[in-house]
Amino acid sequence: MSWTRNVLRVNLSNGSITHEPLNMQWANDYLGQRGLATKYLVEEIDPKCDALSPENKMIMTTGPLTGTMASTAGRYSVVTKSPLTGAIACSNSGGYFGNEMKNAGWDMIILEGKSPTPVYLYIENDKAELIPADDLWGKSAWETDELIHSKHQDPMLRIAVVGRAAEKGCLFSAIVNDLHRAAGRSGVGTVMASKNVKAVVLRGTKGVGGISDPAKFFKATEDGKKVLAENAVTGEGLPALGTQVLMNVINEVGALPTHNHREVQFDGASKISGEAMLEVRASDGKANLTTNGACFGCTIACQRISTVDKNHFTVKDKPQYQGNSGGLEFENAWSLGTDCGVDDLDAVTFANFLCNEDAVDPISLGATIAAAMELFEEGAITVKETGGMELKFGSAEALVWATEVTVKGEGFGLDLGMGSKRLCEKYGRPEFSMTVKGQEFPAYDPRGIQGIGLAYATSNRGACHLRGYTVASEILGIPEKTDPLVTEGKAALVKAFQDATAVVDSAGICVFTTFAWTLEDIAPQIDAACEGDWSAERCLEVGERIWNMEREFNLAAGLTAMDDTLPKRLLKDIAAKTGPAKGRVNDLGQMLPEYYQLRGWTPEGVPTDETRMRLGL
């Protein structure tokens, strides 16, 4: 066992807080975290419920490795029904919150119903209570974090919190813990705020034990750490440049979506790249990047810790933004920078700070601003809506303004907070929305990387790179190189990545380990920590079971095969204009039928009885 076997259930409607044992049968079938919490959600809510109603539930969950010495084992996830997509949501975060939850003795915290007034949940080991949060409502995530720490006079509290955007209904609000780590995507923060919960506060001192075979565990985790240290990506590239190591690489292969996916390469990419973050500024002699950092237990340490130039217009008279904070990851540098055509590193860094300060998903925000910029340039939005702001591609001022109004939920920011799909529908140009199932794209263009198009189209939580990162194979050659411009073989590649990732997300470790680790590295660590035999084969089957369970939730929620598609812009309307993929669109039609077949689904994308039986669904 490395589960605590304890679940904390909080009924916000009537204020009752109960303890219950973890369902170990389900733990055997779904491992933990993403898989296991989704199983609980599937069993407990109506998939058709309104995501922002009290009928929806929100589960914070750790994995069996969370809180142990396995590298990167500090993860937790938030599982709920997404208000952005109407599909399953599962957002994963690092920092120190997941470990603290495990140390407090909980595999899972289930929030159900809706509190009549704002509250925060305070947990100190077995003790849990709901504390009024009227004084915190309306405060940013950063302010709230500080106020709670000072109120309890306890610097060791770990806090996960929502910001002002979530309170105002922004559909892509995140939950931020430790100031700059986020359960980012699909609006999990919006769900938390809809329940009138401002924060979850943890203090755990019990320790994480119950390792099934300690000697085997230390051997397996040591071996794993060695593999990470000796790998070029996890041992050198990520610590030195973070995920931003990718900005120039993806631009060169012609798969960097630019100007709301009108182009696939960005002239200004190098100015906002990982390399640019190391360049010393003329004004203060410092680089954007101060240092790298690690989440709990992580021996990779890819976090960026950065400052904005004190003389830059964004922070000039605002000393509170002149210190260090979480710097740019590739996805955020892409969405807030490239997609909006902004190559001002300081402006993009500042916009990212604002997203952390008020717990907003920077991928969805940047992509939505990019859509708004196209709407503006096409005349569908005018200065009437923006209150005078020229919302043009390339404008750092416009980017910062749009970010500020969205994170605070003011004026036109309320429109932006609906996300790209609803925004473009409202202003009469739905074809401008670069989304799948209502969720905005991340930083890889499906015209230049064919397999990732299939991964986006079939992702259970809408467009997402973290549900099947075929970029690893198609661009980086991990575990083996495939041609990004070829569709053949991509259905099998996508399925393999999706299933493996579902296991990683259910174990309590970080998906970035898979730049170096395969399931052959991961399974022995799970096997040594947990009772029972956890072979790589069993792990992969668990992953496939999880994927199909999530699929069935989505089908029951009303989604169909019609939703497994990409925007017309990428399939037909605009071929790649430059780079190696010049002239190409995404050939989804060549991959999707084979994918359904490999999955054991009908041509309508429904798992067959045989598949359901095989996986024990």
Place this chain on the structure above:
Amino acid sequence: MLRSLQIEPEKCTGCLQCEMACSYEAEGVFNPSKSRIKIFTFHEEGRFVPYTCTQCSEAWCMHACPVEAIVINKATGAKEVIDDICVGCKVCTIACPFGTVNYNQDTGTVYKCDLCGGDPECAKACPTQAITYVDSDHGGLERMRAHAAKNLPQDSAQT
């Protein structure tokens, strides 16, 4: 030869592997809240700083203890708490200028770094060599070497 824990904060990433290793050795579970070594995050400054007992020669904690529960391990130089003798009066926690000896409410005694009997787990667990276990007489050796290297001609400088 006595050895000491050498801490180089600029190498620390804040991963807390040391806190897990320390608490597992001492308590048998991964429990950062009971770690003898602590990592402090200075968010605004963008720094992580490990801190633990430096094993003072004339240890304030040892001299302050009214029941002689803190003794020197002659082999390692560590000042070790004898749990059976400690009465939990906490005078040592007041005497220590660095805050590195602390009270454990679960056991009613104090706890501090004991250098794991001469094989400190924190140093072994640190993935970036921010914590090393080196000759006590030459803690400054690497820093001296780095400064010495500045005298080398530019093209052959190796630090």
